[in-house]
Amino acid sequence: MPPRRKDTVLVSERLVITPARKSDFEDWSELRKSSRKHLERWEPLWSKDANSRADWTRRTHAWKNGWKSGRAFVFLIRRLKDDRLVGGISLTNVRPWPASAASMGYWLGKDFQGHGYMAEGVGAVCQWSFSELGLYRIEAGILASNLRSRKVLETNGFQEEGHAKAYLEIAGERRDHVLFALVRPDS
Template sequence: MQLSSKQIFIRRLQMEDMNSLLDLRVRNRQFFQPFEPIIADSHYSPEGQRELLEKVHQSWENGSGYGFGIFLNDNSRLVGRVNLSNVVLGAWESCTIGYFLDEAFNGRGLTTEAVYLAVQFAFGHAALHRVQGAVMPRNVGSIRVLEKAGFRYEGFSEYYLKINGKWEHHNIYSITRELWDPGKTAM
């Protein structure tokens, strides 16, 4: 399955993406570090990426998550990831969203397009009702991505996630099927 917008497309990550994903992670390690949990050095190896892609595959198979690569339309280069995780059905029918983009491509609207496409998948193929994102208040760029994709601010959560070795406060944003505009294009 592939979803496309003006500048990018997203598709399920495959084992064939391992080397491109490893290159992306290694080149952006310092750039991503302030916004991620502490990651073991083994993650930045072919074996670490193989293990990650196996987990992505398992999550797709059991419906607990959907890991997408973000690819440029003009040359199919992998430039980031967008993930729908923690999928819970029943009365909640919701998930959380996370994403990252190669530093060299920031500021072009690519992440907003990818988030929009992932939400389209969540409300379509995955038949979910709500998508939630959590962002550290100082991460203004990421907040703007969610706002441009139609997410609404819900509130402030103290000591929400352990990021880079420190418990960080987060702003919580969400979008529900009722607030989703399927006619809107992904920028």
């Protein structure tokens, strides 16, 4: 049984990490709009109505269903000192025993780069997923050119495991990715 969505709050040194709430729409939409040029090069093509209320409604519906099924856990990240939304982290493709594994993805608004927020957030979500979800393995794929993302993963103990051809569609084309994984420390 997955943890209750509304009861889940992760707090790290500088961040509060929670599932998205209705009240997050304006902050989420503004951050995604102001960071669009930065984010588009790392993400799948954006829909024509990206960051609209309809887009938000579709996403939050899917996120709630993913949480209920125990197959996906999507979080938003806010700074503790001023409640500013800085980005998001997701655990998707959650696979039960015997795999006990998930895929991790994340994004950060352009103005929040270089402060260690994502490394801190990834660490908190990994710790939560090991203790609360009982996962043994968290996987992540990055574009080879994304050196900041590589640093986030390596800072948290992820190890490079290989390369995957045409792994994901990014900015409208299939792109190769470098694959990383973190195995639960007590394994």
